[in-house]
Amino acid sequence: NAGVTQTPKFQVLKTGQSMTLQCAQDMNHNSMYWYRQDPGMGLRLIYYSASEGTTDKGEVPNGYNVSRLNKREFSLRLESAAPSQTSVYFCASSAPGRLQETQYFGPGTRLLVL
Amino acid sequence: GENVEQHPSTLSVQEGDSAVIKCTYSDSASNYFPWYKQELGKGPQLIIDIRSNVGEKKDQRIAVTLNKTAKHFSLHITETQPEDSAVYFCAAYDFSGTYKYIFGTGTRLKVLA
Numbered sequence: 001n002a003g004v005t006q007t008p009k010f011q012v013l014k015t016g017q018s019m020t021l022q023c024a025q026d027m028n029h030n031s032m033y034w035y036r037q038d039p040g041m042g043l044r045l046i047y048y049s050a051s052e053g054t055t056d057k058g059e060v061p062n063g064y065n066v067s068r069l070n071k072r073e074f075s076l077r078l079e080s081a082a083p084s085q086t087s088v089y090f091c092a093s094s095a096p097g098r099l100q101e102t103q104y105f106g107p108g109t110r111l112l113v114l
Numbered sequence: 115g116e117n118v119e120q121h122p123s124t125l126s127v128q129e130g131d132s133a134v135i136k137c138t139y140s141d142s143a144s145n146y147f148p149w150y151k152q153e154l155g156k157g158p159q160l161i162i163d164i165r166s167n168v169g170e171k172k173d174q175r176i177a178v179t180l181n182k183t184a185k186h187f188s189l190h191i192t193e194t195q196p197e198d199s200a201v202y203f204c205a206a207y208d209f210s211g212t213y214k215y216i217f218g219t220g221t222r223l224k225v226l227a
Contacts, residue, residue: 004157040123042203042219043158058214090157102148103215105157 002026004106006091012112013081021076021109023091031094032074033058033103034066036087043090049074081113116141116208120218127194128226135221137204138186146207147187148215149178151200158203162189194225 007022025032033048035058045058047066055066063085065077074093078085088110092103117140127133139147145166150158164171164178164187171178175194180187191198204218 040219043217045214048214102160102163107157
């Protein structure tokens, strides 16, 4: 049981390049999330997927797209990377029900855009 | 929407002393409040949580208190140890049916040996 896994761990991009961050969970969770973490700003929600087949914008969605490929996988795509997207990206999953459930986080992807 | 404020942003304590981190939230409908610990280079991990029908919860050296009337909740760590050094985040569950957590901005705790 690996929990939440993310690839790659680290990536350097040039401005204008594109890339996809991958996330997978093996806990049979319905909901998945993408956050970015910047110094002094905590965790900000980019996009989330409450269940397979649905995605919704979070607090900072501009410049990103997501795909909920199946129940296990939720990818984040940067179509044209900008230096402002330099950050640490975390994927999380949860199994919300009548009682709110814990979010489990992956180890993160560190992205540097030059 | 929900807004969560967390204080202090940094906290240094001597080993063995207690540490307290405080958060306030704005949406009275929020009813679930987790605390996460993030060690350097790792993702956040849940350390304790509390639901709105409970005023206090303890787990060994860690406790969380909730004051619904004042809309604030606090993390208490007693007998601090060097391995408690990390960044701690509070969060509130945005109970609007969208399954979104709103996180505080984090507290960097340093336990001095």
